[in-house]
Amino acid sequence: MKAGIVVFPGTNRERDMAIALKRVTGQAPAMLWHRDTTLPKLDLIVLPGGFSHGDYLRCGAMAAHAPLMAEVRAFAAAGGHILGVCNGFQILTEAQILPGALLRNANLRFLSQDCHLRVERADTAFTRLWAKGDVFRTPMAHGDGNYVADPATIERLEGEGRVAFRYARPDGTVAADDQAHNPNGSLNAIAGVFSENLRICGMMPHPEDLVDPLMGGEDGKPLFAGLVEALGR
Amino acid sequence: MKVRVTVMLKDGVLDPQGKAIAHALHVLDFGSVGEVRAGRVIELEIAETDADKARAQGDAMARALLANLVIEDFTVEVVA
Amino acid sequence: MKVRVTVMLKDGVLDPQGKAIAHALHVLDFGSVGEVRAGRVIELEIAETDADKARAQGDAMARALLANLVIEDFTVEVVA
Amino acid sequence: MSNAGQKTVDEALAREFGLTADEYGNVLSIMGRTPSLTELGIFSVMWSEHCSYKSSRVWLKTLPTTAPWVIHGPGENAGVVDIGQGLAAIFKMESHNHPSFIEPYQGAATGVGGILRDVFTMGARPVANLNALRFGDPANPQTRRIVDGVVRGVGGYGNCVGVPTVGGEVNFHPSYDGNPLVNAMTVGVARQDRIFLSAAAGLGNPVIYVGSSTGRDGIHGATMSSSEFDEDALAKRPTVQVGDPFVEKLLIEACLELMATDAIVAIQDMGAAGLTSSSVEMAGKGGVGIDLDLDAVPQRERGMSAYEMMLSESQERMLMVLRPDRTDVARTIFEKWELEFAVIGHLTDTGRIVVRHKGAVEADIPLAPLADQAPLYHRPTAPSPAPAPLGPVTDPVGTERALMHLIGSPDIASRAWVYNQYDSTVGGQTVRRPGSADAAIVKIDDTSIGLALTTDCTPRYCRADARTGGAQAVAEAWRNITATGARPLAVTDNLNFGNPEKPEVMGQFAAAIEGMGDACRALDFPVVSGNVSLYNETRTPDGTTTAILPTPAIGGLGVLEDVSQAIGYGMQDDCDLILVGET
Numbered sequence: 001m002k003a004g005i006v007v008f009p010g011t012n013r014e015r016d017m018a019i020a021l022k023r024v025t026g027q028a029p030a031m032l033w034h035r036d037t038t039l040p041k042l043d044l045i046v047l048p049g050g051f052s053h054g055d056y057l058r059c060g061a062m063a064a065h066a067p068l069m070a071e072v073r074a075f076a077a078a079g080g081h082i083l084g085v086c087n088g089f090q091i092l093t094e095a096q097i098l099p100g101a102l103l104r105n106a107n108l109r110f111l112s113q114d115c116h117l118r119v120e121r122a123d124t125a126f127t128r129l130w131a132k133g134d135v136f137r138t139p140m141a142h143g144d145g146n147y148v149a150d151p152a153t154i155e156r157l158e159g160e161g162r163v164a165f166r167y168a169r170p171d172g173t174v175a176a177d178d179q180a181h182n183p184n185g186s187l188n189a190i191a192g193v194f195s196e197n198l199r200i201c202g203m204m205p206h207p208e209d210l211v212d213p214l215m216g217g218e219d220g221k222p223l224f225a226g227l228v229e230a231l232g233r
Numbered sequence: 234m235k236v237r238v239t240v241m242l243k244d245g246v247l248d249p250q251g252k253a254i255a256h257a258l259h260v261l262d263f264g265s266v267g268e269v270r271a272g273r274v275i276e277l278e279i280a281e282t283d284a285d286k287a288r289a290q291g292d293a294m295a296r297a298l299l300a301n302l303v304i305e306d307f308t309v310e311v312v313a
Numbered sequence: 314m315k316v317r318v319t320v321m322l323k324d325g326v327l328d329p330q331g332k333a334i335a336h337a338l339h340v341l342d343f344g345s346v347g348e349v350r351a352g353r354v355i356e357l358e359i360a361e362t363d364a365d366k367a368r369a370q371g372d373a374m375a376r377a378l379l380a381n382l383v384i385e386d387f388t389v390e391v392v393a
Numbered sequence: 394m395s396n397a398g399q400k401t402v403d404e405a406l407a408r409e410f411g412l413t414a415d416e417y418g419n420v421l422s423i424m425g426r427t428p429s430l431t432e433l434g435i436f437s438v439m440w441s442e443h444c445s446y447k448s449s450r451v452w453l454k455t456l457p458t459t460a461p462w463v464i465h466g467p468g469e470n471a472g473v474v475d476i477g478q479g480l481a482a483i484f485k486m487e488s489h490n491h492p493s494f495i496e497p498y499q500g501a502a503t504g505v506g507g508i509l510r511d512v513f514t515m516g517a518r519p520v521a522n523l524n525a526l527r528f529g530d531p532a533n534p535q536t537r538r539i540v541d542g543v544v545r546g547v548g549g550y551g552n553c554v555g556v557p558t559v560g561g562e563v564n565f566h567p568s569y570d571g572n573p574l575v576n577a578m579t580v581g582v583a584r585q586d587r588i589f590l591s592a593a594a595g596l597g598n599p600v601i602y603v604g605s606s607t608g609r610d611g612i613h614g615a616t617m618s619s620s621e622f623d624e625d626a627l628a629k630r631p632t633v634q635v636g637d638p639f640v641e642k643l644l645i646e647a648c649l650e651l652m653a654t655d656a657i658v659a660i661q662d663m664g665a666a667g668l669t670s671s672s673v674e675m676a677g678k679g680g681v682g683i684d685l686d687l688d689a690v691p692q693r694e695r696g697m698s699a700y701e702m703m704l705s706e707s708q709e710r711m712l713m714v715l716r717p718d719r720t721d722v723a724r725t726i727f728e729k730w731e732l733e734f735a736v737i738g739h740l741t742d743t744g745r746i747v748v749r750h751k752g753a754v755e756a757d758i759p760l761a762p763l764a765d766q767a768p769l770y771h772r773p774t775a776p777s778p779a780p781a782p783l784g785p786v787t788d789p790v791g792t793e794r795a796l797m798h799l800i801g802s803p804d805i806a807s808r809a810w811v812y813n814q815y816d817s818t819v820g821g822q823t824v825r826r827p828g829s830a831d832a833a834i835v836k837i838d839d840t841s842i843g844l845a846l847t848t849d850c851t852p853r854y855c856r857a858d859a860r861t862g863g864a865q866a867v868a869e870a871w872r873n874i875t876a877t878g879a880r881p882l883a884v885t886d887n888l889n890f891g892n893p894e895k896p897e898v899m900g901q902f903a904a905a906i907e908g909m910g911d912a913c914r915a916l917d918f919p920v921v922s923g924n925v926s927l928y929n930e931t932r933t934p935d936g937t938t939t940a941i942l943p944t945p946a947i948g949g950l951g952v953l954e955d956v957s958q959a960i961g962y963g964m965q966d967d968c969d970l971i972l973v974g975e976t
């Protein structure tokens with residue numbers, strides 16, 4: 001799997017992502033600069049976390065217009081796999097590659113803590129090493145992770161099974177109005193969504209920060225290992 | 234000319250910031266306050282002397298970048 | 314009545330947001346844009362029928378909470 | 394000299410700038426004439442408590458600062474220690490107390506920005522932030538506002554630049570009501586053969602300005618942070634600086650990229666008193682002269698005077714001396730990161746700083762006496778009265794309620810509400826996050842090395858007995874590090890005290906340093922960097938001022954050769970609890 005990580009000014013989790021990818025693929029991913037206008041041949045593009053352009057105006061708004069995003073869009077249209085994490089998810093929604101938007105956390109504070117995610121379907125490249133309903137732990141660290149979309153969009157996402165992950169209690173129950181277990185106040189406790197073809201996934205928490213027992217566990221590793229299985233090593 | 238673009242969340246989109254402000258104002262004894270909505274304002278100097286053209290530019294910039302039309306509405310005024 | 318409080322950074326105070334927005338607009342080919350300042354707007358429903366009183370309340374709330382007078386200025390308008 | 398439209402320089406103005414009559418007399422004799430306004434500004438900031446350490450220097454010299462593993466002790470932008478495998482840890486702690494009282498969010502945020510620059514200016518990639526915070530009485534409504542702003546500010550800046558905030562401490566006491574303490578610490582890692590220093594060298598070499606443009610921010614911040622708060626604090630408010638963590642992040646990446654080349658001769662961040670202190674210190678340390686052309690300085694505001702530019706404390710700026718044949722390489726890197734890059738002067742052999750603006754010489758000062766004749770005070774000390782002995786221990790409430798009371802006290806209760814607002818995992822190297830070990834543990838990427846990091850001080854001990862309290866703070870840092878399995882290497886400190894002109898405060902200061910020195914010597918745990926913050930006082934309703942509790946905050950650093958051996962304090966099911974030591 002040849003992976004490329006897009007770096008915008010203010011991106012700050014590209015190293016975490018590179019470490020996670022290298023752990024499962026054995027090779028360092030390509031680092032792509034936001035001003036590039038061509039892509040190397042890739043199996044996976046990752047938009048990592050951080051504060052692109054300072055997250056000024058709206059998180060991800062300015063990055064969504066970067067020159068390289070035209071290539072990312074074409075890559076998506078051609079059926080390529082894209083993972084957007086945290087700021088990367090925000091950029092994908094701002095670019096309208098994924099539906100919805102991410103508002104300020106309901107309690108208006110930056111939240112840096114572990115959360116539990118429930119896997120909503122297991123037949124995608126991102127989730128194939130889990131079973132539907134599995135719960136895994138992952139760190140989250142964001143100020144704007146409160147997922148919203150208009151009712152019609154939510155209905156479509158739910159109807160088409162495009163919710164990737166939901167915030168959940170460790171036992172897998174989901175309670176969208178329980179602040180302890182849907183900490184940022186997301187609609188339907190949505191933590192991540194898929195594109196229509198299930199090849200693009202955006203999510204707020206950081207599985208890439210939990211791929212090493214030394215850092216507290218490997219709960220996030222199946223996501224990356226699954227991608228390798230689906231897209232080849 | 235100077236153009237002001239005001240961006241507010243669409244009606245129906247929950248506004249946690251507005252809610253928090255309303256709550257804080259009640260705690261401060263401003264009991265007469267009802268609904269509160271929070272938004273952004275962006276003031277732009279535009280090298281343009283025609284008010285209509287300046288407004289049209291403000292509109293274009295709002296659509297291109299300043300507002301996220303999925304969740305936000307905007308208005309444009311020429312202020313100077 | 315509805316009151317709108319607009320809060321902007323004082324002149325001379327660094328406005329990192331405004332700077333970044335101006336830069337992004339240039340990249341998007343809005344070359345005519347000069348200085349950009351970013352601020353906040355808060356719209357408040359006030360249970361009050363007298364415009365002057367509503368404005369005075371808006372002023373009091375801005376001073377008490379909505380604006381940080383150390384670095385920000387504000388204006389109050391009655392909009393409805 | 395052009396002084397058109399400016400204030401007349403005389404002793405009264407010098408006093409307004411914070412210089413005493415004697416100090417001003419000294420300025421006159423060094424200059425041999427009445428200084429210009431810009432020159433007076435330069436003297437006043439260089440001779441301020443903040444920059445000159447005039448009250449503390451004699452005492453700081455008594456601290457132990459060497460060990461075989463110390464590469465650079467105090468005197469550089471930050472301390473440098475050998476952590477093995479050819480790597481060095483570079484770290485320092487610094488206060489932003491007074492600005493945080495005036496504008497808690499920006500004060501704390503720019504405090505984090507400042508200490509980050511001190512570390513990456515030496516060539517280190519920052520790998521961890523810590524912070525030591527003291528606030529007033531939780532029952533005081535002001536306290537809530539200040540706590541909220543400070544915690545948000547620390548997080549707002551650190552989270553955005555992408556450096557994990559991995560530890561710290563929080564205390565409350567009414568003595569901090571009008572004067573919170575915000576002490577921020579940054580730890581970075583560099584290769585030992587790529588450490589950058591600030592001494593300028595090379596006649597004719599260009600002096601380069603990079604980062605953000607200059608505005609009228611925080612003019613006279615350095616002198617403000619050296620005087621007690623008074624009613625004027627309010628009037629001084631517009632001088633608040635706003636931080637831009639996004640630009641800081643770009644600055645880190647651009648500087649580290651440039652540091653991988655051989656272009657840099659010397660580099661220094663523009664901290665308090667910005668362009669003045671950075672240019673004077675770089676030239677002074679290198680024993681050279683420096684000519685600055687202010688017309689070339691990137692400016693954010695129109696019509697700035699030389700005085701304003703020299704004293705501006707605009708954030709996110711650095712000054713460098715480059716090899717002339719590498720200027721273009723550097724320019725390309727800074728343009729890539731969309732940062733200002735300007736050649737604003739060059740080095741000379743005159744031993745003087747000469748500042749030109751709009752065709753006029755605005756300042757021309759000999760550097761040696763500016764440094765050598767900086768004021769140095771042996772301020773009188775007086776012992777603090779010994780605290781009344783505690784009465785016999787009685788138990789009016791019962792053990793259970795006493796325990797509940799203790800656990801619920803603001804000084805002991807869980808700090809999760811603080812550290813959950815700080816990104817503690819960014820970087821993917823945080824082995825022990827806040828709340829999971831006595832010291833935070835951060836792994837060095839691509840090695841087996843871990844750093845153990847902690848900040849410690851118990852101000853009420855220092856109030857009871859400053860000497861024992863100073864020693865205790867060092868010992869606690871040492872214990873917290875050893876408790877994780879790491880080997881303690883060195884400390885940085887942040888000495889927060891009241892008005893040094895009060896003998897009792899000076900007595901606390903001196904005693905705390907003696908205690909720290911004793912403990913550091915006994916534990917082979919030298920001080921490699923630090924910061925002094927004086928004039929921390931809270932005004933009481935009757936108009937008098939009371940000093941904060943003496944607060945010598947200690948930041949400790951230790952190393953684990955094999956980070957997988959790190960120990961936390963989570964209890965395992967099958968363990969016994971053993972108490973070591975006497976109670």
Ligand SMILES: Nc1ncnc2c1ncn2[C@@H]1O[C@H](COP(=O)(O)OP(=O)(O)O)[C@@H](O)[C@H]1O
Nearest residue numbers: 524526559560561562563808811812827828829
């Ligand atoms: N201001 C702060 N910033 C980040 N972490 C903090 C802060 N204050 C406390 N912590 C963390 O919270 C935990 C508990 O703090 P404290 O009660 O001071 O513990 P200890 O007495 O074990 O040092 C520690 O991991 C500490 O690093």
